[in-house]
Amino acid sequence: MEKQQTRRCSVSSVHSQGNLSIASAQCADTHTHAIIQKEKDKKIILVPLHSFINFGKVVKVHETATYKSDKDSRKTERGKVLLFGTEELCVDQLQVLQEDVINENQPPEKQHDSNPIETSSKKGSSSTTSNKSSNDRSNHQLQNKSKERCALNELSKPKHHSQINENYNRVNALPPMNINTASTIAILPKRKEKSVSEVQRKLFGDDTNMNSKHCYSFEEEGSDEIEEHLTTATATTTTKKSKKCLTEDSSLKQISNINYKRTTSNKKSPSIIPSSPIQNPVAVNHADNNQDNSTEQNKDETNDDTMDERGSFSFKEFKRLQKENINLRQQKTSLENQVNFMKKNYIPMPDINSRSWIVRLAKLFTQQLSANDIATHARHIGISNPKKLLNCIQNRGTHTAREIVRLICSQETLLTKSGKEGVSEEKRQAIRDFVELQHGPIPDHQFNEAIDGVFRQEKLKMRKAQAPAAKAIQKPVEKNQNSNRQQSIDAFYTKKSTLNIQEKDKEVAVVTTSDSDEHF
């Protein structure tokens, strides 16, 4: 499968695509996504192919395409197509690119050491001159980027390994590099002519193959992007380069990272390192194998081994984290799908007030609250006139309950009794039935507090009314009587229930004193 796919995306086919300006949809049947660098903020994102709105036109790699960021939105965005591929593949490459972005955050020494890159890029070009470059391969190149950096350092200048490594990273840290690398992914496969490699070999040897090839390709195509590279990149020269390619190589140092990386990764054995024309077929073979996952894994392992020998061991960890990242992304996607499904298909449970309102409304609609019901409830509660019961209905259940208690209990009862003594269990249940019919369920504590609160409030009001008179009489009274004031008042209430409130003011003092004495 993959081999067929890679064949389809082989250098020749890609080249023909580029020449014929074939839309991205024709890259591969399995290619469903594209990595795009947004024009607005240069961010690299993953865009499904169906999101392209210029799909009928030519959507080529490394060219600007218009797409919809949101399927339902009319808003369109533009960005440069870095590569096409399957979703999984693009996710992988996206992560690699993001990894590069992180590496770019190491700002210093950007312009340093263009040579290692150039030399490495030359090697990479030698491999790219083989017939095996394709989008998939370029993807693999991206995946192997970090690993190849180390290998590159080994291949280019083993003696100055650390130095080269540093320099290479610095060059990679160039901000526009992501664009360039991504674009070269598509560009480079198109430039696979034997003449290129041959000329390069003649001119610069194997090490310079890559650069010379790039020169050739650039001279051929002369795209705008290349011009950008030429203008932005710093002009660096190497002793191995030809004079023709000096200025272009300086730009290529950024563009061709992926290519030489791949080639260097392909060169597993140290025997490949020495520059000789024989290397090319070897590299080609490895490039072919790159299209197979299993072989790629093997290659990775070998690279890991070589890197382990050199003391670099981070690639394995990088790979592991990459896989882990992919898994987590998949989990996240599935969870998001679940959440979206639940958002669409489920209604959240409303709060208690809303539920009460809904219950009440439902009962109204179902005609449960008929006149007969009101009369029945009034009879159960002990109210002769149902209209009075209806007048008790307030905006809250507790308020309604209080009003009903005030209606059914006389002031004497409110002053002298409390709790279940004031309102029996049966009446409470009847009141509660009516209240819940009107306002929905009400907690036990709230309901009892509402009923008891009426008694409490009435007594408190009475006490406050008696307070001035009590204070005047309390002066001659001993202190210990003050402490028992509440009890005396309560006792007074029991005895004084038949007296008028106005008369109480006068007699309170006398009664309280006598009652307090009785208590003690």
Added chain:
DNA sequence: CAGGCTATGTTACCCGACCT
């Protein structure tokens, strides 16, 4: 083993105080 007693934990009620 059954019944009685006691200690402990839980629940409901009552009340005062405070806030809105």
Added chain:
DNA sequence: AGGTCGGGTAACATAGCCTG
């Protein structure tokens, strides 16, 4: 005035222990 909260207390339930 209505509503809420926290403390105190009685009522109730349960487990554990002791005794006949």
